[in-house]
Amino acid sequence: MDTTTLTKNMEAVSTQPVKVCARDVKVFYGAKRALHGVNVDVYQNEVLALIGPSGCGKSTFLRTLNRMNDTIDICRVEGKILLDGEDIYDPKLDVVQLRARVGMVFQKPNPFPKSIYDNITYGPKLHGLATRKDEFDEIVERSLKRAGLWNEVKDRLQEPGTGLSGGQQQRLCIARAVAVSPEVILMDEPCSALDPIATAHIEELIDELRESFTIAIVTHNMQQAARVSQRTAFFHLGDLVEVGNTEEIFTNPRDERTQGYITGRYG
Amino acid sequence: MTEIAEPMQAAAPVSASFHTGNAAMKRLRSRYAAERRFKIYGILAISFACIMLVILLFTLLKGGVSAFWQTEMRLEVTLDAAIIDPQGTGNPADWDRGALQTLANNAIYKEFPEVEGRVEKRDLRGLISPVAGVFISKILDKDPSLVGQTVQVWIPTSDGVNQILKGGIDRTLPEAQRPISDKQLAWVDKMEASGHLKTAFNSTFFTSSDSNYPELAGLFGAAIGTLLTMSVTLLVSLPVGVAAAVYLEEFAPKNKLTDLIEVNINNLAAVPSIVFGLLGLAVFLNFFGMPRSAPLVGGLVLGLLVMPTIIIASRAALKGVPPSIREAALGMGASRLQAITHHVLPLAMPGIMTGTIIGMAHAVGETAPLLMIGMNAFVTQAPTSLFDSSSVLPVQIFIWADKPERGFVELTSAAILVLLAFLITMNGAAIWLRKKFERRW
């Protein structure tokens, strides 16, 4: 990892405060090292896109940000990740609370086999965000509106979430994440299983969500990264190659690996 | 790296996020308490299962291990030729074997010459087995020249004495609750003090068949019965089961009929075993007139019983062989049957064998259907053919479990230990096979 490159990148920061700060993050699966020390900051109310060829470690990195890697037995994380200056790998820190603050949307839409209504209220119920029926109703309506799904499903809230189309399911999953009122939302290739129209919906949605949340999104699709993100990080073989303003990365990459990737020489 | 790490921008003020507030922290604590409780339920469930197994094994070991030993009494038996061989032919076939018991009784009277009277003498001979004559008879069969001599013989004690000496029954119990009286106890103590008593390995348990007397009862007949029955079961269920699996997996077209067969097999695997017993009774015994209690019928019934298991396991094993193997063989000009017999079946064999062993282990322990076809016969001789009356191990256990004598409680536990050892070996073999031949494609 070239420190100077990073420092240069860090200069091009927004005026927003840092929300998530990763320092020298290394991830091991058993004896195999998947990330070789990643340094990156995510600023409040921005969309950071993580791009790179398959197996480069971008999803792995994303999952370290809300400790979803804890569910994998052989996975080990080194380094420091700070959320609002607080180390999220501190043994004293509570992982359940962390995940309430850092929500996640997965690659494949995974609505629970429950009604649409229950899918949304699942998180708020867990965290005690509401107690009365009307409060829940309001959360459901607000979340679904934010996810741009309200008009499509408002008449069938009691139908199972698994009955929706793929794009709707993914928006339901976003609404489900939003309903918990997290501070950060992580999205792991949220559009890879969707058709172009559904993808466009979601991309629009991400742009709107930026006003209230900090978002990190992993994507395979470079156009998508260009469209939705303010800054982009390029990963290659477990290294963070470079990070910077999206426009700059796509028009004037500093590293030839980045250039090779965005011009489609490999991927 | 430090230059970046240090001048971190001032963190955003800890937002008024609901998730970090006091209420949320309190809530979190109670959620974690629920988490702990749930986990404890899981641990309790596991512990319950484990404890039950431990109690089961402990009771069996505690009650059963002693059955492998038998106390014996050394007596000087006068093998009076006039009594044993009244016709004087010298031919063992003409011996009066019923009289041997009298000789054993006489021998113990001789040890206690002071004992007089009918009742007293009855109590005295109650110390040794009422079937002691059978043991003397066995000795004579080995060495007929002993007739006419006086020999030292170790004779099994009666069940009561055996239990008291081995500690199976507490000797400090009140007289009325003990199988032997105070007087008998005193005689036993005297014999023990003079070195007339010893505890020997109970070889009878492994060499003889059922008997009304615990000291003469053994597992041999039932073991042979199990062996014969299982041979029939295996011969019936393995070829037919594998053939059915091969047809259903490799040849059968997907239609209503094969669907029916498939549903059928799955259901048959879950039909209560006693129903198979009724089938055996109605069809094999009543309709075809096959002999009752015979290993042949038992084997057939159990064969039908385990066939679904074998079919299901074989199909899973066949499914596990990748299609590329079949295609490769067909591409070489082999017929479909050749591809299967030469290539697919050998590869599926470990899986088929594992399923078969598990099915057979199940059959070995099966009792209820065999009771329906009369395999609970009282059989004192090991069967010599598939048509003889016979018992099997689990049925023998069932029969002994019903008997009130203390000695049979012990024998039941011991027989269960033998059966379990057998089953665990079989299952162990299945696991070993699975591990050894496990193949990932």
Next chain:
Amino acid sequence: MSATFTVGLLLLLSLVGYVMGRSRAVTVAGGSIATLHSVPNYYGSYVALWAGLPALVLMLFWMALRGPVMDWLVLDGLSQQQIQGWAQVMLPPNDLQNLLSNIADETAALTETHRQLLLINIKNLAGGQALYVNPAVVESIQPAADHLRNLRNLSDWTLFGAVAAISGGALAFCWARISPTFRARNNVERVVTWLLILCSTIAVFTTIGIVLSLLFESIRFFTKVPLTEFLFGLHWSPQTAIRADQVGSSGSFGAIPLFTGTLLIAFIAMVVAAPVGLMSAIYLSEYAPRRVRSLVKPVLEILAGVPTVVYGFFAILTVAPFIRDLGAVFGIPISSQSALAAGVVMGVMIVPFVSSLADDVINAVPQSLRDGSLGLGATKSETIKQVVIPAALPGIVGALLLAVSRAIGETMIVVMAAGLQAYLTLNPLESVTTVTVQIKSILVGDQEFDSAKTLSVFALGLMLFIVTLVLNVVALRIVQKYREKYD
């Protein structure tokens, strides 16, 4: 001449056929095997199959049918005097009276029960087991016994001759057909395919056999006892008088007490097995460290492999006395054959069954659902309770239904630990009896042919079969649907 010889002959001829067929193939090929349509082994197999199979089929049919046919022939050959002579010794006065009047009317003389008794006497005499036969009747039935012995001899010899002829003939015919262009492989494979089909239908025939045998005898039972009394009657005591003149019990066949007893014990078993089995499956698949899992799995496997007769012994030796003594401590009288003891032990037996089925079902729930829930900040137990279990619910229900079916059909534990008397109660501390206990206790022991008591067993068996069949079909359907959902 026993069947063993005939089987031996058959095997020998097949073997000879194989060798001859193979060598003829080599001969007709004239030194170049390549001119043959199939490899020589197939010609051998071809001859062997045809030398063996048709004769084998004949033999099986023969063996199956000779019993009933010979019974009929032997009885037909008995004269009225002989029957009367036998009946005067063996039958109670009333039955004898009936028999004599029947003979006078020239209607069917013997009832089914007496027919069986007479046949057993004849067979014992013919089989050289005269000590089981009342010496007073030997004179009357000796001719029949001789007749039977002759018939058996005749049958065996005829069979031997027929098998030898068919097998030998087929051998010669097939052997003669062998030529280089003869498609031996296709022929053999066709036969083998048919054999495979036959084998796969044996399962169907087994089911048909079960249904027919149960149905046939049940119908006979229901001609004696009305179906409504059986299904709705509240009193079960199957002791019918063996002789019409015997004083006392006339049987009653109301099976409701058996059904409630069965369900009570199955319910207690499920109360133990369902929570313990499910929680151990959940703990093992979601929480347990690998080391614990590798330790506990074999424990469950051993519990699953313990024969039920052992559980029964465990129940009477340990659990029932323990429960009784425990009740005594609190001053509650508990029967030593209480439904509770049998149910608890049956529950322990079913735990591994539930656990392994539930384990499969829970593992089939996709990880993505768990991730989704954990990603929202749910704890593990919240995820399990609110996402995994609801998602797995159909599968779990299916597994529990299979377990119920198992509990209802279980025999040995209840035979050993539950009672014999059919009390109509739902109190788990009292002794109840079950369907399987009654089947076992009626059939094991002295059987009377054709009595309502013996036949009732098949009606009970039919009920058992129907109930477990419905449970199994429903459960398997649910589980299958569930699997498809996540596949």
